[in-house]
Amino acid sequence: MHLSSKHLLGIRDLLPEDINLILDTAKQFKEVLQRPIKKVPSLRDITVVNLFYENSTRTRISFELAEKRLSADTINFSANSSSVSKGETLLDTVNNILSMKVDMVVMRHSATGAPHFLSNHIPAAIINAGDGINEHPTQALLDALSITEKLGSLKGKKVAIIGDIMHSRVALSNIYLLTKMGAEITLAGPPTLIPKYITESFPVNITYNVKEALEWCDVANVLRIQLERQNQVLFSSLREYNQAFGITKQLLSGLQKDILIMHPGPINRGVEIDSDVADSGQSIILDQVENGVAVRMAVLYLLSGRKEVST
Amino acid sequence: MKGINTIMEEKQLMLTLKRLAHELIENHYPFTDTCIIGIQPRGIALSDFITQYIKEIHPEVKVEYGKLDITFYRDDFRGQIHIPSITELSFSIEKKKVILIDDVLYTGRTIRAAMDALLDHGRAQKVELCILVDRKFSRDLPIQPDYVGKSIDSIVTQKVKVYWGADKQVVLYDSI
Numbered sequence: 301m302h303l304s305s306k307h308l309l310g311i312r313d314l315l316p317e318d319i320n321l322i323l324d325t326a327k328q329f330k331e332v333l334q335r336p337i338k339k340v341p342s343l344r345d346i347t348v349v350n351l352f353y354e355n356s357t358r359t360r361i362s363f364e365l366a367e368k369r370l371s372a373d374t375i376n377f378s379a380n381s382s383s384v385s386k387g388e389t390l391l392d393t394v395n396n397i398l399s400m401k402v403d404m405v406v407m408r409h410s411a412t413g414a415p416h417f418l419s420n421h422i423p424a425a426i427i428n429a430g431d432g433i434n435e436h437p438t439q440a441l442l443d444a445l446s447i448t449e450k451l452g453s454l455k456g457k458k459v460a461i462i463g464d465i466m467h468s469r470v471a472l473s474n475i476y477l478l479t480k481m482g483a484e485i486t487l488a489g490p491p492t493l494i495p496k497y498i499t500e501s502f503p504v505n506i507t508y509n510v511k512e513a514l515e516w517c518d519v520a521n522v523l524r525i526q527l528e529r530q531n532q533v534l535f536s537s538l539r540e541y542n543q544a545f546g547i548t549k550q551l552l553s554g555l556q557k558d559i560l561i562m563h564p565g566p567i568n569r570g571v572e573i574d575s576d577v578a579d580s581g582q583s584i585i586l587d588q589v590e591n592g593v594a595v596r597m598a599v600l601y602l603l604s605g606r607k608e609v610s611t
Numbered sequence: 612m613k614g615i616n617t618i619m620e621e622k623q624l625m626l627t628l629k630r631l632a633h634e635l636i637e638n639h640y641p642f643t644d645t646c647i648i649g650i651q652p653r654g655i656a657l658s659d660f661i662t663q664y665i666k667e668i669h670p671e672v673k674v675e676y677g678k679l680d681i682t683f684y685r686d687d688f689r690g691q692i693h694i695p696s697i698t699e700l701s702f703s704i705e706k707k708k709v710i711l712i713d714d715v716l717y718t719g720r721t722i723r724a725a726m727d728a729l730l731d732h733g734r735a736q737k738v739e740l741c742i743l744v745d746r747k748f749s750r751d752l753p754i755q756p757d758y759v760g761k762s763i764d765s766i767v768t769q770k771v772k773v774y775w776g777a778d779k780q781v782v783l784y785d786s787i
Contacts, residue, residue: 325695328682328696331697331698332698335732336731336733337732339731
């Protein structure tokens with residue numbers, strides 16, 4: 301059995317069977333991560349480069365750990381300490397790295413479509429670790445794994461995605477994945493942060509009232525307010541955002557049920573989510589981080605099988 | 612399937628498995644520092660049966676029993692991705708005697724991977740191999756079983772399959 305795609309560029313290209321295959325494989329890797337020796341030799345003949353043109357803590361560490369747990373050799377690259385600052389193009393940089401016999405590329409880039417462009421020009425398997433405001437597929441997969449662990453399956457589950465939908469690649473990947481797996485979605489946030497025509501592309505509901513979204517959902521995925529991507533003023537102040545759209549203890553205790561609280565990190569405490577909510581029993585934020593390593597191991601494992609056997 | 616040849620009928624299969632269980636009892640009773648580990652996916656039906664049978668005739672012993680998936684340790688997975696099964700080892704194998712159970716021993720590569728996988732769960736005192744069908748003279752690696760249900764002669768193009776369900780039997784057939 302194989303994934304239908306040679307790369308993981310986005311959830312958009314995956315079939316529901318691919319998603320199930322990745323999640324099932326990830327569950328087995330979770331067991332590996334519970335062992336005293338948390339390492340398997342599957343990728344010992346594979347070299348992976350982590351190409352990060354944009355800052356990252358979780359995703360980068362998570363990918364690097366996943367590679368090491370699979371016994372792959374890893375190279376780390378960050379744009380600000382490399383020849384990119386001397387003006388080298390993306391394709392030149394990657395081709396130079398690949399000429400040193402690298403098999404897989406994990407890539408984060410601030411330009412939407414950068415990994416897609418690369419996939420047309422290089423033979424190595426590419427895993428998108430976030431491109432611009434487009435997709436962040438492994439985040440959506442680990443969110444899916446976290447939800448299925450708590451609620452059994454995705455089908456028919458009600459997921460509210462709250463916050464900055466416009467600039468969030470996590471939101472877009474989650475919308476693709478949840479739609480493909482038969483979950484229901486409501487987007488909530490200020491009108492300025494929700495794309496106007498999104499209901500024409502996806503079967504999602506929109507509300508500008510966070511309380512309404514919370515009352516409806518089983519799971520609330522709270523997104524980060526991306527301060528670095530705000531060129532224009534889309535809401536008047538962080539304090540006002542917190543007043544109107546922040547997830548507070550008070551808001552949650554007013555609900556009739558316990559919902560799961562998710563957040564892709566990094567958290568702006570006191571802006572989109574209050575500290576006492578982020579650290580509460582309803583929050584599965586740290587489960588998400590734990591699942592991230594297993595999901596990335598599964599993706600690396602499944603894509604590495606596509607390597608041609610050299611005889 | 613072509614050239615189907617039944618090498619074990621249900622009656623003989625059951626007798627053989629019981630005989631294997633008795634051999635394990637003879638060498639390992641009362642299983643205080645011995646554990647049984649079935650290899651996923653096809654060794655599990657047999658290891659389930661053998662462990663259950665040992666418990667039936669010796670209800671006083673507690674046999675530690677686990678399941679081991681070797682997918683991530685294979686040396687041939689570049690050719691085809693194998694879907695992993697569950698590993699269930701709720702105990703340490705440190706300083707224990709381990710009996711590995713699988714259905715068919717052919718090239719020995721699965722057992723090589725299983726020994727590799729076992730190392731990640733601790734240092735066993737001893738590892739023994741219990742096999743239902745041994746395909747003689749076909750090993751790629753220097754691995755031999757300690758307990759054999761049945762030894763058979765076969766050629767490369769043939770395959771052995773153990774049917775475990777309503778109609779239990781072991782068949783040898785031509786794969787091309």
